[in-house]
Amino acid sequence: MAAKANPVPSVWTRQQSAPDQPALSRTAIVREAVVMLDADGIEALSMRKLGARLNAGATSLYRHVATKDELMELAVDEVAAEITVPPADAARGGAGWRAAATEAAASFRATALRHPWLSSVLGQAGLAYLGPNLMSYSERLAALFTAAGFPEPSRAIDTLLSYVIGMSTTEAAWLTTVARSGDTEGEFIARLMPAAQQAAAGHDHLAEAYADAAVRAPVDPVALRDAKFAYGLDVVLDGLEMRLPR
Amino acid sequence: MAAKANPVPSVWTRQQSAPDQPALSRTAIVREAVVMLDADGIEALSMRKLGARLNAGATSLYRHVATKDELMELAVDEVAAEITVPPADAARGGAGWRAAATEAAASFRATALRHPWLSSVLGQAGLAYLGPNLMSYSERLAALFTAAGFPEPSRAIDTLLSYVIGMSTTEAAWLTTVARSGDTEGEFIARLMPAAQQAAAGHDHLAEAYADAAVRAPVDPVALRDAKFAYGLDVVLDGLEMRLPR
DNA sequence: AGAGGTTGCGAACACTGTGCGCGTCTGCGT
């Protein structure tokens, strides 16, 4: 409103505050950091590059963010908002909790694969983040498993999350390696196979497993990974179901 | 090297052999790198510091190791040798496989907690390492689960390993955070609790969980973590047992 | 209009991983 006041005689000399960018704000910084992380991986993110991307100097970012580690915390909490958890009501029936848990797990995995750097950060800093989105995520999980009837919901959650984190981390790291190679997943497997089989020489079970993978994996690696995740998830859910009082 | 120790280059001051260090070898470098990683964490390891620790210049290391990433691969394989797996015979009976799997899982966890940087590296690079020790580890796992009678041993292994990796990673990251704070685990929890409870305000289930933790955790955090790991492991093993043909 | 606080930025510091070229040392073939 006060911006309408024109201290300069000519309209043309008056730049409308910031014509290109909506200034430099904490949320804008975090959002752009996530974009860069998604695009080029975790080691490609530097404060200078991030600043440049925002038409700003590197050190300007420190007005809104204390340190790079804090920026990473914020980025983690930012993408944590994407993880969905079905409402607790879905679990109250008795059979519904399994579908709900499956859906929650799938959402976590999808998010972790969409932002492969997430696993790296979690591996280094853990889950002690306390960001609002992560908190509300934990809360919804707790509500779901409490409604399902688990006497110790946090135990069940820890178990499920450990499996999902472990699988997603491994998968994300794999996909990062593949992406960095420039090949498609099938090509990369084909190119890696000789080395793997040679390294497995003398290890009978491994050699057999690799021989299996050599013929099955190039067909549809994505479906294979999906199936692997679903298998382990069912195992965990079966085990949890046994703990559910009937 | 002899010239460096002598302030005056002269025939008379020259020492003809270097009795202090057993030269600079790949294995010595890797071994010392592991020591440094264990002591000060992953971000404290630099080529210069490592070189200094070995009475050598930083760039000398590159005669034995192509790059720092390769050094990390070697370090991972080095500590992978510490993970034990019971012999496959232990599983052949029928009931023995469970105890064997539990033992293998415990050994993995113990190694991951002894070398907390391991999880960080795995989170960034995955398991596509192909080092001899990791290969033989996989082989022994495959032998164990094949002997146990699993029709698809790799599926069972992936499931179990995902859980173990996820839990160990989270735990290692937590312990790293604690260690960096300088407090004991109990003190750290006590110091973190107010912030956690405030962040949990409005989240009923979380608040309750934290209230529980506030009274239970300071007693014996180690035993609590052990129990948590054992609980989830039993869940996974129960689920796997259902897949075992009888 | 002046004061006070907020924001952006350039320069600088202490580091990092790593390529290059040079000197030295070692072991082998004669």
Added chain:
DNA sequence: ACGCAGACGCGCACAGTGTTCGCAACCTCT
């Protein structure tokens, strides 16, 4: 016993990193 090729260690240098500091420009309120 000699000479030489290759391995080895190292100082220098380069490009880049996160972060601090002091200064200038701006916005808002009195």
